[in-house]
Amino acid sequence: MxxxxxxxxxxxxxxxxxxxxxxxxxxxxxxxxxxxxxxxxxxxxxxxxTHDPVAAARADAVVFLSDGRIVDRAIRPSAREVADRLARLEG
Structure with a gap:
């Protein structure tokens, strides 16, 4: 709604x-x-x-945050690229 x-x-x-x-x-x-x-x-x-790499991959630009700070950016990334960057943030 x-x-x-x-x-x-x-x-x-x-x-x-x-x-x-x-x-x-x-x-x-x-x-x-x-x-x-x-x-x-x-x-x-x-x-x-979003935490969903597939949803994030639909965006023109993705900003990655960790502990309230911008730690990375990507322009039109694939879902795989988003997932890989998220995994590196958690590692």
Whole structure:
């Protein structure tokens, strides 16, 4: 419902906190597709927080945080690249 409201009101910046966290894989793909479409067709800015490498890979840019600090960045990374960087952060 929150995504539907955001699509209708079209705020300048949409903040999405783990938007696919509680969804099955099919619903998660749908939500990520809607968010991507909002960026591509409407030019909307979306800031998404996620631990999911597949979701992060849909972004134009990914910022990696550790203990509240930016420790790495990536431009249009693959899900594998995101997962590898996350694994290095935990190691």
């Amino acid at each position: 929150a995504i539907a409201r955001a699509m209708v009101t079209r705020p300048a910046v949409l903040f999405a906190d783990e938007p696919t966290g509680a969804l099955d894989s099919g619903s998660a793909r749908t939500v990520l597709g809607l968010l991507r479409e909002m960026v591509d067709s409407a030019g909307q800015t979306i800031v998404m927080v």
